[in-house]
Amino acid sequence: MKLTRRQQEIYRILRENLEHCQLPPTYDELCGLLGLSSRGSLHKHIRALVAAGLVEPMDGQKRGIRLVESSMEEGIPYLGRIAAGRPIEAVSQAQPMQVPELLLGKRPCYVLQVSGDSMIDEGIHDGDYVVIEQREQARDGEIVVALIDDEEATLKRIEQCPGKVILHPANSSMRAMDYTTERVRIQGVLRGLIRSYGQ
Amino acid sequence: MKLTRRQQEIYRILRENLEHCQLPPTYDELCGLLGLSSRGSLHKHIRALVAAGLVEPMDGQKRGIRLVESSMEEGIPYLGRIAAGRPIEAVSQAQPMQVPELLLGKRPCYVLQVSGDSMIDEGIHDGDYVVIEQREQARDGEIVVALIDDEEATLKRIEQCPGKVILHPANSSMRAMDYTTERVRIQGVLRGLIRSYGQ
DNA sequence: TAGAATAGAGAACAAGTGGAGAACAAATCA
DNA sequence: TGATTTGTTCTCCACTTGTTCTCTATTCTA
Numbered sequence: 001m002k003l004t005r006r007q008q009e010i011y012r013i014l015r016e017n018l019e020h021c022q023l024p025p026t027y028d029e030l031c032g033l034l035g036l037s038s039r040g041s042l043h044k045h046i047r048a049l050v051a052a053g054l055v056e057p058m059d060g061q062k063r064g065i066r067l068v069e070s071s072m073e074e075g076i077p078y079l080g081r082i083a084a085g086r087p088i089e090a091v092s093q094a095q096p097m098q099v100p101e102l103l104l105g106k107r108p109c110y111v112l113q114v115s116g117d118s119m120i121d122e123g124i125h126d127g128d129y130v131v132i133e134q135r136e137q138a139r140d141g142e143i144v145v146a147l148i149d150d151e152e153a154t155l156k157r158i159e160q161c162p163g164k165v166i167l168h169p170a171n172s173s174m175r176a177m178d179y180t181t182e183r184v185r186i187q188g189v190l191r192g193l194i195r196s197y198g199q
Numbered sequence: 200m201k202l203t204r205r206q207q208e209i210y211r212i213l214r215e216n217l218e219h220c221q222l223p224p225t226y227d228e229l230c231g232l233l234g235l236s237s238r239g240s241l242h243k244h245i246r247a248l249v250a251a252g253l254v255e256p257m258d259g260q261k262r263g264i265r266l267v268e269s270s271m272e273e274g275i276p277y278l279g280r281i282a283a284g285r286p287i288e289a290v291s292q293a294q295p296m297q298v299p300e301l302l303l304g305k306r307p308c309y310v311l312q313v314s315g316d317s318m319i320d321e322g323i324h325d326g327d328y329v330v331i332e333q334r335e336q337a338r339d340g341e342i343v344v345a346l347i348d349d350e351e352a353t354l355k356r357i358e359q360c361p362g363k364v365i366l367h368p369a370n371s372s373m374r375a376m377d378y379t380t381e382r383v384r385i386q387g388v389l390r391g392l393i394r395s396y397g398q
Numbered sequence: 399t400a401g402a403a404t405a406g407a408g409a410a411c412a413a414g415t416g417g418a419g420a421a422c423a424a425a426t427c428a
Numbered sequence: 429t430g431a432t433t434t435g436t437t438c439t440c441c442a443c444t445t446g447t448t449c450t451c452t453a454t455t456c457t458a
Contacts, residue, residue, distance in 0.1 A: 004404065022211055023204050026445065041406045043447065062414050062445050064204050075299075100274075100297050100328075102395050123322035123394070129299075143396070193394040195322070196301050197342070205416065226435065240417045242436065259424065261434055 007048050010034065014055070014067060024064030075099055076109045076131070082145065083115035084154040084169070097129075103192030105133040110188070112145070112155075119143070119155055121170035124193060130155065131192035136185070143190035149183050155190070200251040209233065209244050210253055213266060223264045274298060275308045275330070281344065282314035283353040283368070296328075302391030304332040309387070311344070311354075318342070318354055320369035323392060329354065330391035335384070342389035348382050354389070 003011065013033060017025055027039045027046075036042050046065060049055040056066040075096035097111050114128045122143070124130065138144045144158045146167055156167035156177075165184045168176045202210065212232060216224060226238045226245075235241050245264065248254040255265040274295035280288040296310050313327045321342070323329065337343045343357045345366060355366035355376075364383045367375045 006405070023207055026204070027447095028445075036406070038407045039446075040408070040448075040450095044405080046446095058201075058446080060413065060446060061201065062203065063201050064445095066201075097301075098297060098299050100393055102296075102328075102397070103393070105397075120322070123319070123324050123327075125322050128322075129301075190396050192396060193392070194299055194302070195392040197389050197391060198301070198304070203415065225433085227433085235417070237418045238435075239419070239437075243416080246436095257435085259435060261425065 003048065003052060007045050007052075010042075010045050011049055011054055014049075014065065018067060024066045026062075026064055030065065076104070076111060078111040078113075078129075080112065081115045082112045082130075082153050082155055084118045084152075084156075099131055099192070099194070103131045103194075105191050108134045109191060110134065111194075114155060118169040118171050118174055119157075121172065122157075124155070124170070125195065127195070129194040129196075130190055131194070132188035133191045134188045136187075138186050138189050145187040145190075147185040147187050148179060150185070153187065158186070200247075202247065202251055206244050206247050206251075209241075210248055213248075213254070213264065217266060223262050225262055226264075229264070275303070275310060277310040277312075277328075279311065280314045281311040281329075281352050281354055283317045283351075283355075285351055287311065287352045288314075298330055298391070298393070302330045302393075304390050307333045308390060309333065310393075313354060317368040317370050317373055318356075320371065321356075323354070323369070324394065326394070328393040328395075329389055330393065331387035332390045333387045335386075337385050337388050344386040344389075346384040346386050347378060349384070352386065357385070 010030075014025070014030070017030075017033065025033070027042055031037065031039060031042050034042070046055060050057045054068055056068050058066070075098040078095045078097040099109070099111065103109075109131055111129050111131055114124055114130055115126060117126055120126075124143075132145050138158050138160075140159050142158060143155065145153060145155055146158065146165075147153050154167065156169055159166040159168060159176075160181075163181055165179050165181055166176050167179070167184075209229075213229075216229075216232065224232070226241050230236065230238060230241050233241065245254060249256045253267055255267050257264065274297040277290065277294045277296040278287065279290045282288070298308070298310065302308075308330055310328050310330055313323055313329055314325060316325055319325075323342075331344050337357050337359075339358050341357055342354065344352060344354055345357065345364075346352050353366065355368055358365040358367060358375075359380075362380055364378050364380055365375050366378070366383075
């Protein structure tokens with residue numbers, strides 16, 4: 001759904017207005033702000049913004065014009081479980097999870113739940129949640145989510161040599177694995193960890 | 200539950216008013232503040248705020264307009280560092296820290312930063328943040344913040360015997376310590392852990 | 399250049415909203 | 429105890445506000 005120029009302008013003004021005022025504007029107020037004299041005309045634009053998902057639909061309710069909350073405030077998406085040697089087991093729909101700002105990088109992040117003990121010596125336990133920053137490059141020694149053969153996903157410490165990639169588990173009973181560079185795609189880098197001791 | 204404009208305005212005024220005054224206002228006072236002449240009208244709005252979960256329900260009590268504490272938005276207090284064998288090293292003023300709901304119990308919680316490696320075998324590392332649920336009792340095997348002789352604070356796994364308390368570190372190079380029951384006060388129980396891998 | 403898409407004006411409508419005020423019960427005060 | 433304050437419930441009313449029309453002007457596009 002594409003916005004026309006006027007619609008973009010109206011959306012921009014709506015955003016600006018929201019910063020100054022506590023209350024969402026009514027149609028009449030917005031008309032004044034835009035130099036319109038007909039609510040009907042404005043309504044056509046608002047309907048387009050609703051269709052575009054930028055403004056909350058209000059079916060006849062009189063609450064003022066509200067913007068759809070940007071999903072950022074809610075948290076970052078929890079995507080599912082990651083177990084060494086399997087594809088990421090996605091949950092049906094990404095639920096937002098509130099995460100301390102401390103753990104967020106500049107780039108978009110997401111959350112996975114760790115399955116298995118392959119990183120236990122790093123203090124990453126079965127059931128822990130890890131915050132992953134989306135990135136396709138990593139520095140040696142960073143812990144990454146790596147996709148192998150576009151199929152299996154795994155959380156490991158990475159070491160990159162010319163032509164090959166070594167993925168180190170942190171578990172004395174497991175061995176590092178070598179792959180040719182082409183087989184491995186980095187999906188993100190570990191930024192944070194969250195563990196619940198709930199009963 | 201969406202608020203109308205007036206309801207939002209009244210909520211805002213309520214918040215502002217509560218900062219100045221100690222006593223919650225009566226309906227009549229609030230009516231004066233809002234320029235209303237009918238308590239009935241005000242009550243309709245208050246009811247909407249209660250339904251929205253912003254104001255505590257007050258069944259008939261007087262001076263009962265109280266805001267629901269929105270603890271979620273603010274986060275829970277970060278109090279300082281805990282290192283085995285020292286008092287908790289408090290930060291000058293408790294900063295709120297946003298924490299996933301997952302980690303919160305029913306009771307109030309707070310956050311400490313762990314100093315030292317005494318719980319490393321449990322995957323609790325130097326620099327990790329721990330979410331502690333305020334409690335004075337613990338079950339055997341739980342990890343607790345214990346205050347010894349009202350002086351030193353420490354994070355350990357607890358074992359309670361008649362007349363004595365054993366605090367187990369999770370570090371093969373350290374030994375469990377025994378104390379008489381009177382010397383140990385439980386300050387809270389570990390609910391969650393947060394670790395940042397920021398550079 | 400014709401037709402489509404975009405923008406706006408203005409009328410008319412229905413429903414939601416905000417408020418007044420009466421009446422009542424419980425809590426509080428004198 | 430009786431009087432008053434205070435929260436609650438109720439009905440009634442004015443009017444704001446979102447919506448839907450139709451009609452017109454302008455800009456863009458094939």
